[in-house]
Amino acid sequence: MSECDVPVGASSEPVRPRRVLRADVRTARRRLSGRVRKTPVFHTSVEGPDGPVPVSLKMEFLQHGGTFKVRGALNALLGADGDADHIVVASAGNGGIAVALAAAQLGKACTVVVPESAPHTKVAAMWAHGAEVLWxxxxxxxxxxxxVTLAAERKAGHLHAYDMPALVAGAGIIGLELEEQVRGRPPVLAAVGGGELIAGLGAALGKRRRIVGIEAEHTPVLSAALAAGGPVEVDAPAPAGELLCPTRIGDIAYDIAQRHRMPALPVADEAITAAREYLWREFRVVVELEGAAALAAVQSGAYKPEPGVRPIVVLCGANTELPML
Incomplete structure (x- = not known):
């Protein structure tokens, strides 16, 4: 049975996910050769609470579909044991966009089940890649x-939006790229979300570099999991606007974060909004709110690098409403 057919993390029961190793990430990189972009790194300084802070910005928002998630989606579909010609996924945003794009590239049909709160911009992007969208x-x-039910009814393949080994391994390619693009072993700051990105970075880099998870303060999914000893649902208020994050960390991400003692830093929504506006004002870079979360940690002072350290900040997504800037 393919990992595409088995939803991981859909149950609240404790699970022991298959570990994602650096070897899995290297396999994903070979599999995706020529299919994804090696996104650039921009070395600069940004405003911090006490003056300029040197950073290296990983421009992952330039990835196909405007999201790092397309790496994992393509890896999952290309590595599946079965050959389903129809894929079903649940997603409030970028996961659905990525699977829709990957399915279209491989000639497969795609259905995305979205909650009623899904941002219209992201739903429109799913449509643009040919997906059927159901609320x-x-x-x-x-x-x-x-x-899960729909996939069974239609005899289709099923992908989880963020908690599958192939998705994590695909995201981990970013870590391999950073090893080639940035000298030394600076820390890497990345948005938590459901955990796919930080898990991939952890799998790729291990203890070679410190990974710091940045989460919106209203959905501290990684902090809550580390405190509870396992993934738990976070009772988060529905945010106004597009900052719609999963309310439970993925099992794979928790396992990697716990083994690597990965810290989780909460950042206020206002700081994330300010960081996004700063990127547009200073660099004419457009990212979505979650894409600016890691930068917000630096600019707000939630993360303060050691003297002489230039942290890497992953700008992970660009699917947003332009009029909001």
Whole structure:
């Protein structure tokens, strides 16, 4: 049975996910050769609470589909044991966009089940890549349950939006690129979300570089999991606007974060919004709110690098409403 057919993390019962290793990431990189962009790194300084802070910006928002998630989606579909010609996924945003794009590239049909709160911009992007979009439930968990049922009804393949080994391994390619692009072993700051990105970086880099997870303060999914000893649902208020994050960290991400003692830093929504506006004002760079979360940690002082250290900041997504800037 393919890992595409088995939803990981859909149950609240404790699970022991298959570990994602650096070898898995290297395999994913070979598999995706010529299919994804090696996104550039921009060395600069940004405003911090006490003056300019040197940083290296990983421009992952330039990836196909405007999201790092396309790496994992392509890796999952290309590495699947089966050959399903129809893929179903539940997603509030970039996961659905990535799977829709990957499915279109491989000639497969795609259905995305989205919660009622899904941002219109991201739904429109799913449509643009040819996906069928169905609304169900008020949150990701409800949409995911419907996606599992729908996949069975249609005899289609099923992908989880962020908690599958192939997705994590695909995201980890970013870590391999950073080893080639940035000298030394500076820390890497990345948005937590459901955990796919930080897990991939952890799998790729291990203890070679410190990975710091940055999460919106209203959805501290990694902090809550580390405190509870396992993934737990976070009772988060529905945010106004597009900053819609998963309310439970993925099992794979928790396993990697716990083994590597990965810290989690909360950042206020206002700081994330300010960081996004700063990127546009200073660099004419457009990112979505979650894409600016890691930079917000530096600019707000939630993360303060040691003297002489230039942290890497991953700008991970660009799917946003332009009029909001």
């Amino acid at each position: 169900h439930g008020t949150n990701y968990a409800e949409a995911e349950r419907r996606a």
